Amino acid sequence: MKNSKHIKLIVTISLFALIANSCKDENDSYYKPDIPIFDQNVKDLVDEINADSLEKKVQWLEDMGSRFAVNDDRKAVAKRIRDRFISYGYTNAKLDSFYVSLTTRWSQTYYTWQYNVIATLEGSVTPSWVYVMGGHYDSIIGNDGAYTTAPGANDNASGVAATLEVARVLKEQGFNPQSTIEFIAFAAEEFGLYGSTDYAEKARYETKNIKFMLNNDMIAYWPVSSNNMRVNILDYNISTEIREKAQDYCNLYTLLETINDNYYQKYSDSYSFYLNSYKAIYFTTDADDPYYHTINDVTANCNFEICKEITKVNCAMLVDYNK
Incomplete structure (x- = not known):
């Protein structure tokens, strides 16, 4: 009888384990690198990030003259960024519009439509889980000349270029992510984070399952006299773990x-x-940019080696969390 009870107990436990396993939350089966380790396949993708490609993208954005958020051509600027995503194969790239009141530093108020640009690489296993990489595309200088000239190369064509570059590499290399990756160029950051606020509030309202957001802002200035390249990775009290992993990457x-x-x-x-309860971290170079918000924030004053390295971190994280 003792052995019979023992067998019954084993069967009962086994059945319970089988049922429990089948009822696991989908998060339990999702690959999450607790301690990132080197992976040659990840490195092969990361090594496709190209400094010359980043420089050309920044120059392309600078050549628009100004990406000032209240300029008449603001929608045309957004469409050009959308079309660049489309050229990489993101046929779902779109403008996500929102209406907002913007007041300039010289006390002019505008009621305008603004346009975030979103391109999506659909997940193949858990498409409802979303990873976001992005940066703002609007630019400004410290006076009303921003209407005509605000090159914004480092601030923040560099962040948009990084986003475009990772999108390009993942599409060209045929990367098939487990979860969905959204690449976003945000509007109207310089006036008060309006584009990202609109996106994040909509996401919260829709209970969108965003695992983390990687923000890139001013990632291309570094003094040429300095040998070591240093990135500042900012976090929040809910994203310390993500920041620590970014340092590992x-x-x-x-x-x-x-x-x-x-x-x-x-x-x-x-x-x-x-602010909308999503984990996010923020990459920026650990250097004071003397050209910040001036007409001299141009491609020629950027360092695309550090821009490349920061872009590689973004790529590594998106790939390793989704392989």
């Missing part, structure tokens, strides 16, 4: 040194995600 796949200084964490698009 820097060590595995880039030449970057890392720091974590959160002084400016409220001043870029990642903050909108945090």
Whole structure:
């Protein structure tokens, strides 16, 4: 009888384990790298990130003259970015419009339509889970000349270029992610994070399952006199783990040194995600840009080696979480 009870107990436990396993939350079966380790397949994709390609994208954005958020051509600018995504094979690339009141630094108020640009790489296993990479595309300088000339190469053509570059590489290399990746160029950041706020609030309302957001803002200035390249990875109290993993990815796949200084964490698009309870981190170079918000923020004053390395971190994270 003892053995019979023992057998029954084993069968009962086994059946319970089988049922429990079949009822697992889908998050339990999802690959999440607790401790990132080197993966040659990830490196092969990351190594496709190209400094010359990034430079050409930044120059292309600079050549638009100004991407000032209240310019008459703001929709045309958004369409050009959308069309670049489409040229990479993202036929679902779209403008996501929203209406907002914007007041300039010289006290002019505009009621305008603004346009986020979104391109989606659909997930093959858990498409309802979403990873976001992005940066704002609008630019500004410190006076009303922004209407005609606001090149915004580092701030923030660099972040848009990084987003476009990762989108290009993943599509060209045929990467098939487990979960959905959204590449976003945000509008009207310089006026108060309006584009990312609109997106994040809509996402929260729709209960969108965003796993994390990678924000890139001013990632292409680094003094040529400095040998070491250093990225500041800002986080929030709900995304410390993501930031720590980003530092691990820097060590595995880039030449970057890392720091974590959160002084400016409220001043870029990642903050909108945090305010809506989404995990987000924010990449920026650890250097004061002397050309910030001036007509001299041009491609020629950017460093595309550090831009490439920061772009590689983004790519590594998106790939490793979705392989």
